[in-house]
Amino acid sequence: xxxxxxxxxxxxxxxxxxxxxxxxxxxxxxxxxxxxxxxxxxxxxxxxxxxxxxxxxxxxxxxxxxxxxxxxxxxxxxxxxxxxxxxxxxxxxxxxxxxxxxxxxxxxxxxxxxxxxxxxxxxxxxxxxxxxxxxxxxxxxxxxxxxxxxxxxxxxxxxxxxxxxxxxxxxxxxxxxxxxxxxxxxxxxxxxxxxxxxxxxxxxxxxxxxxxxxx
Amino acid sequence: xxxxxxxxxxxxxxxxxxxxxxxxxxxxxxxxxxxxxxxxxxxxxxxxxxxxxxxxxxxxxxxxxxxxxxxxxxxxxxxxxxxxxxxxxxxxxxxxxxxxxxxxxxxxxxxxxxxxxxxxxxxxxxxxxxxxxxxxxxxxxxxxxxxxxxxxxxxxxxxxxxxxxxxxxxxxxxxxxxxxxxxxxxxxxxxxxxxxxxxxxxxxxxxxxxxxxxxxxxxxxxxxxxxxxxxxxxxxxxxxxxxxxxxxxxxxxxxxxxxxxxxxxxxxxxxxxxxxxxxxxxxxxxxxxxxxxxxxxxxxxxxxxxxxxxxxxxxxxxxxxxxxxxxxxxxxxxxxxxxxxxxxxxxxxxxxxxxxxxxxxxxxxxxxxxxx
Numbered sequence: 001x002x003x004x005x006x007x008x009x010x011x012x013x014x015x016x017x018x019x020x021x022x023x024x025x026x027x028x029x030x031x032x033x034x035x036x037x038x039x040x041x042x043x044x045x046x047x048x049x050x051x052x053x054x055x056x057x058x059x060x061x062x063x064x065x066x067x068x069x070x071x072x073x074x075x076x077x078x079x080x081x082x083x084x085x086x087x088x089x090x091x092x093x094x095x096x097x098x099x100x101x102x103x104x105x106x107x108x109x110x111x112x113x114x115x116x117x118x119x120x121x122x123x124x125x126x127x128x129x130x131x132x133x134x135x136x137x138x139x140x141x142x143x144x145x146x147x148x149x150x151x152x153x154x155x156x157x158x159x160x161x162x163x164x165x166x167x168x169x170x171x172x173x174x175x176x177x178x179x180x181x182x183x184x185x186x187x188x189x190x191x192x193x194x195x196x197x198x199x200x201x202x203x204x205x206x207x208x209x210x211x212x213x214x215x
Numbered sequence: 216x217x218x219x220x221x222x223x224x225x226x227x228x229x230x231x232x233x234x235x236x237x238x239x240x241x242x243x244x245x246x247x248x249x250x251x252x253x254x255x256x257x258x259x260x261x262x263x264x265x266x267x268x269x270x271x272x273x274x275x276x277x278x279x280x281x282x283x284x285x286x287x288x289x290x291x292x293x294x295x296x297x298x299x300x301x302x303x304x305x306x307x308x309x310x311x312x313x314x315x316x317x318x319x320x321x322x323x324x325x326x327x328x329x330x331x332x333x334x335x336x337x338x339x340x341x342x343x344x345x346x347x348x349x350x351x352x353x354x355x356x357x358x359x360x361x362x363x364x365x366x367x368x369x370x371x372x373x374x375x376x377x378x379x380x381x382x383x384x385x386x387x388x389x390x391x392x393x394x395x396x397x398x399x400x401x402x403x404x405x406x407x408x409x410x411x412x413x414x415x416x417x418x419x420x421x422x423x424x425x426x427x428x429x430x431x432x433x434x435x436x437x438x439x440x441x442x443x444x445x446x447x448x449x450x451x452x453x454x455x456x457x458x459x460x461x462x463x464x465x466x467x468x469x470x471x472x473x474x475x476x477x478x479x480x481x482x483x484x485x486x487x488x489x490x491x492x493x494x495x496x497x498x499x500x501x502x503x504x505x506x507x508x509x510x511x512x513x514x515x516x517x518x519x520x521x522x523x524x525x526x527x528x529x530x531x532x533x534x535x536x537x538x539x540x541x542x543x544x545x546x547x548x549x550x551x552x553x554x555x556x557x558x559x560x561x562x563x564x565x566x567x568x569x570x571x572x573x574x575x576x577x578x579x580x581x582x583x584x585x586x587x
Contacts, residue, residue, distance in 0.1 A: 107304075109297060109298075109299055109301040110301055110302075110304065112297070112301065113295070113297060113302070114303070115266060115290070116264055116266060116290055116293075116295035116301075116373075117290065117291070117295065117314050117318065117363075118286075118287045118288070118289075118290035118315065118318055119287070119318065120287050128303060128305075132303075132304065132305055205305070206347075207306070207347040207349070
C-alpha cells in the first residue's frame with residue numbers, strides 16, 4: 001500500500017468532495033421531502049402519485065441523470081451542481097414515502113389530543129407530529145445516506161471529482177491499489193454518515209430511551 | 216352552562232350519529248352521557264370543542280354560539296381528557312401538563328410552577344416531573360391527563376372515557392379522587408362513558424343515549440334507577456337497579472345490637488358461640504373468628520375478612536351489603552371515625568327500607584322532573 005501513502009493528500013481531498021456531493025443533497029432532499037410527505041399524508045389523493053411518482057425517480061440510472069442535468073437546467077456540463085441536483089432527486093425519491101408513513105405512524109389519539117388542546121395546524125406539525133416522526137424518518141435517512149455515498153461515485157464518469165475517480169483511474173491503468181483504497185474510503189464514509197444520523201436521532205429523541213427502547 | 220339545541224350530526228353517506236339532541240349541562244355540575252357503542256356520545260362530546268362540526272343545530276357556551284368562536288381559542292378554554300390519556304410521548308410530565316399554558320403564552324417559570332401545583336393536586340409525586348409518559352403506570356398517566364386538562368383552569372371540561380383503560384381498583388380510586396377534586400373546583404363537566412355504574416356514581420345528571428344518537432332519558436341517577444322511561448333504558452341501567460338505587464338512600468336509625476368483641480391478642484378461652492367480632496385497640500372492626508376453631512391468642516391471620524363495613528351515616532345499600540356479606544349474618548356498622556357502633560341483621564335493614572320514604576319514588580306523575 002505504498003500507493004496510498006504517497007497519495008494521502010489526494011485521497012483526503014477526494015473524500016471531502018465526496019462528503020460534499022453526497023451529504024449536502026441529503027439535507028436539501030430531506031427539507032424538500034418533509035412538505036411533500038406532509039402533503040401526501042394530509043390529502044389522501046396525493047399519497048399514491050407522490051410516493052409512487054417520487055419512487056420512480058429512483059429507477060432512473062444515475063449516469064443518465066447526471067448527463068441530462070445540463071439539458072434540463074442549462075448548467076455547464078462539468079459543473080458539480082449537476083451531481084448535487086441529481087443526488088437531491090434520489091434523496092427525495094427515497095424520503096417522500098418515508099416521511100408520509102412516519103407522520104402516519106404518529107398515534108391518532110396523540111394528534112387528536114393536540115387538536116383538542118388548541119394547537120393550530122402548523123404549530124402542531126412542528127411541536128407534536130414531526131418530533132414523533134423522527135425515529136422513522138431517521139431510519140429512511142440512513143438508507144438514503146448509504147445510497148448517496150454509493151451512487152455519487154458514478155459521477156467520476158462525467159468528470160466530477162470525488163472518490164469514484166479512484167475507480168476509473170485504477171480501471172484505466174489496470175492497477176488495483178486506488179480501487180481498494182476507494183472501496184475502503186466509501187465504506188468508512190457510509191459508516192460515518194450512518195453514525196452521525198444515529199447520534200443526531202438520539203439527541204432529538206431522549207424520550208425513546210426513557211421508554212426503555214419502546215417506540 | 217353548555218347548551219345543545221336540536222343538534223344533529225349526519226355523515227356523508229347518510230349515517231346519523233346524533234339526532235336532534237337538545238340538552239343542557241348546568242354550570243358546575245357533572246353531566247354524564249352514557250349509552251352503548253354507536254349511540255353518538257363521543258361525537259356529541261367532540262362537537263362541543265368543534266373537533267367535529269355539527270350538521271345542524273347550535274351549541275352554546277354560557278349563551279355564546281361556539282360556531283362563531285375561533286377554534287383554537289375555544290379549545291384552549293376547554294379541558295379535554297381522553298382514554299389512554301393521549302399524552303405527548305416525547306414530552307416530560309411537566310411539559311405535558313404545561314401544554315395549554317404555554318400555548319396561551321405563559322412564560323416558562325409560571326408554567327412550571329402551575330404544572331407542579333397540579334401534579335400535587337392530582338396526587339402525583341414531585342419526582343415524576345421529569346419522567347416521560349412511557350415511564351408511568353396507566354393510572355399515573357391518566358392523572359397527568361387530568362392535570363393537563365386542568366392546567367389553564369378552564370371552566371369547562373370534556374372527558375371521554377378517561378378511566379376505562381385502567382384496572383378496576385385504580386379506576387375506583389381515580390373516580391373517588393375525581394369527585395373530591397370536582398367538589399373543590401366545581402367545573403362544568405361533560406363526561407362520556409359506556410359504563411352505567413360509572414355514570415350513576417359520577418353524574419349529577421345522566422343522559423342515556425340510544426344507537427343513532429337519540430336522547431332516551433335525562434335525569435339524576437336516583438330518578439333514572441327508579442323510573443326508567445322505557446325498556447331500553449330499563450335494560451341499560453340493569454336488572455339490579457332496585458338494589459343499586461339504595462346507594463342514594465341515607466340509612467335511617469337502625470335497631471343496632473351490641474356485639475361481643477375480642478381485641479387482637481386476646482385468647483378465645485371461655486368464649487363460646489358462633490362468630491365473634493374482632494376489633495383493634497381503637498375499637499375498629501378488623502374481622503370475625505369462630506372461637507371453637509381457634510385456640511390461644513387471636514392473630515390477624517386467623518380472621519375472616521369477608522364482611523363489609525357500613526357507616527351509620529352512609530347509604531342503605533352499604534348497610535344491607537354489610538349484613539349480607541358478614542359470615543355471622545350480622546352486618547357491622549361503624550361511625551365516621553371507623554369505630555364499632557353495633558351490628559344489624561338483613562331483615563332489620565329490609566324493614567327499614569320498607570318504612571323509608573323514597574323521595575325519588577314520591578312523584579311518578581312528573582316523569583321529566585327531578586334534575587339536581
